[in-house]
Structure formats: C-alpha cells, structure tokens
Amino acid sequence: xxxxxxxxxxxxxxxxxxxxxxxxxxxxxxxxxxxxxxxxxxxxxxxxxxxxxxxxxxxxxxxxxxxxxxxxxxxxxxxxxxxxxxxxxxxxxxxxxxxxxxxxxxxxxxxxxxxxxxxxxxxx
Numbered sequence: 139x140x141x142x143x144x145x146x147x148x149x150x151x152x153x154x155x156x157x158x159x160x161x162x163x164x165x166x167x168x169x170x171x172x173x174x175x176x177x178x179x180x181x182x183x184x185x186x187x188x189x190x191x192x193x194x195x196x197x198x199x200x201x202x203x204x205x206x207x208x209x210x211x212x213x214x215x216x217x218x219x220x221x222x223x224x225x226x227x228x229x230x231x232x233x234x235x236x237x238x239x240x241x242x243x244x245x246x247x248x249x250x251x252x253x254x255x256x257x258x259x260x261x262x
Contacts, residue, residue, distance in 0.1 A: 165214060174245070175213045182206040185256065194259045201255055209248040216241035 149157050169175045182202075189199050219241040227234040 169210075169214050169217055172213065172217050175210065175217070178206070178209055178213060182209075185252075188256070189259060192259050198255065198259050202252075205248060205252050205255060209245065209252065212245050212248050216245050 148154065186199075186202065189202055194202070220238055223234045223237050
C-alpha cells in the first residue's frame, strides 16, 4: 500500500449537485472571456426580437432558443478542445490544427442551422 493519500471520494446527493453547479459557473466565467461566445450571446439577444417581430410560431422560437443553447455548448466544447490542445501540444502540429479546425467547424454548423431557421421564419 502506498503512503500517498488517496483523493477524497466525490460528493454525493445534494453536495454533488452543488459541486457540479460550481464547476458549471466556473466554466461559464471562463467561456465569457471568449469573444466568439459573447458574440453568440449578443446575436441571440438581438435575434429573439426579430423572431417575435416576424410572427414566428412558438415552436420556431423554441427551436431558436434550443439552437442558441446548443451553439453555446458547442462553443464551450470548442474552447475546451483549444485549451487542451494548447496545453498538450504547444508547438505547431497538423493534429493540433485539425482538432482546432474541427471544433470550429462544429460551431459553424450550428450557426448554419441558425441561419436556416431564420431564413425559414422570414420566408414563411
């Protein structure tokens, strides 16, 4: 048996929920430092009134909100990928570039979905 101390077991029950909320709050604080995320939040705030003014149906507004939340999640994952890649591979490499590019592409796909929904709402 090693003399090293074993880490404390993760909390359970309500303590687990509170710990997870704290981790999420820290993640949001980190994500807020990303210009791309702040732009997505601003775009969502500006586009919601456009949907309302265009007489979007409730389902279309729900889809808009869901796409915005999914976009925020993808931006968080993209930022996490970039941070890990920068930590693990500070030198330039094709694999690091590919990982970052693919993370960026995932965000771009969500933005295309947003554009498609907005076009549909404005056309119909």
